[in-house]
């Protein structure tokens with residue numbers, strides 16, 4: 393199995409590091425446009441092999457996509473991150489061209505590859521890749537919900553004192569500060585509903601902290617986060633490469649599910665060797681349905697920007 397990570401920056405290198413350590417692929421390729429950076433990160437990661445005790449072959453490439461030929465899964469992290477005070481949506485002008493270009497380069501050498509899109513604004517970039525390449529919807533997966541759900545679990549754990557590893561909690565909707573929907577009503581810990589562990593005010597605060605989780609880190613770091621995003625990217629790749637059939641919230645193309653069509657937005661999906669193998673339709677209540685509708689409208693408005701920019 394072969395995985396390519398495009399973008400050797402903070403998220404791409406962290407994702408590559410996690411994939412390499414897991415030993416889930418025979419070959420890992422890292423590509424970046426900046427001369428020498430991908431080769432340098434690949435060599436640096438390779439030199440952790442004997443210390444950490446894994447054995448994955450890692451190669452770097454400055455924009456030579458012939459080295460990516462035969463890729464099963466490509467992770468796209470190329471593009472600019474936001475700075476404090478910016479939204480993810482502010483990145484569309486720069487990142488749309490980069491993602492479109494990179495995705496078509498991957499497909500040129502690996503026509504059967506499954507694409508995992510991380511670059512922001514992620515739901516819009518996922519839609520752009522799907523529409524511009526005309527790929528089957530099972531092969532385009534936006535990574536956002538996996539990360540947002542892990543943040544949701546962190547804040548639930550901090551508020552309640554129970555282990556993050558015992559928590560089941562899901563974030564659906566757009567991967568945006570105002571569009572994501574942490575499903576507090578459905579969050580459980582070993583089968584115990586969180587309404588038994590936290591007050592409604594505490595749950596509301598957890599949801600608010602989750603929604604601005606990325607912005608909080610961006611303010612602290614001066615740029616956006618990479619450890620949890622890189623790990624979440626790896627988890628998506630792992631479920632596909634190992635055909636694990638894990639249920640992970642991802643941005644996928646909806647064709648009537650959740651009452652929405654012609655949009656990529658976060659919902660729980662089963663991920664296996666064919667990419668998106670099933671979309672899980674949760675039994676949302678009326679308030680959650682309304683929130684999902686509003687989130688979808690905001691995501692749709694950003695998709696329209698792609699047409700206005702003539703990238704689609």
Ligand SMILES: NC(=O)c1ccc[n+]([C@@H]2O[C@H](COP(=O)([O-])OP(=O)(O)OC[C@H]3O[C@@H](n4cnc5c(N)ncnc54)[C@H](O)[C@@H]3O)[C@@H](O)[C@H]2O)c1
Nearest residue numbers: 399401402403424425470471472473510511512514535621
């Ligand atoms: N979806 C998510 O959950 C999530 C999480 C974190 C970050 N992100 C997004 O991921 C992207 C990357 O973030 P980062 O912190 O790694 O940024 P970064 O600046 O550290 O790295 C980006 C890399 O992309 C490279 N690049 C730019 N144009 C390229 C091209 N045409 N071809 C190949 N490489 C190219 C740059 O040279 C750079 O090395 C940002 O858009 C960020 O907003 C998304």
Ligand SMILES: O=C(O)C[C@H](O)C(=O)O
Nearest residue numbers: 474480512606607616617
């Ligand atoms: O917050 C960002 O801009 C990056 C990413 O989408 C995240 O949630 O960490």
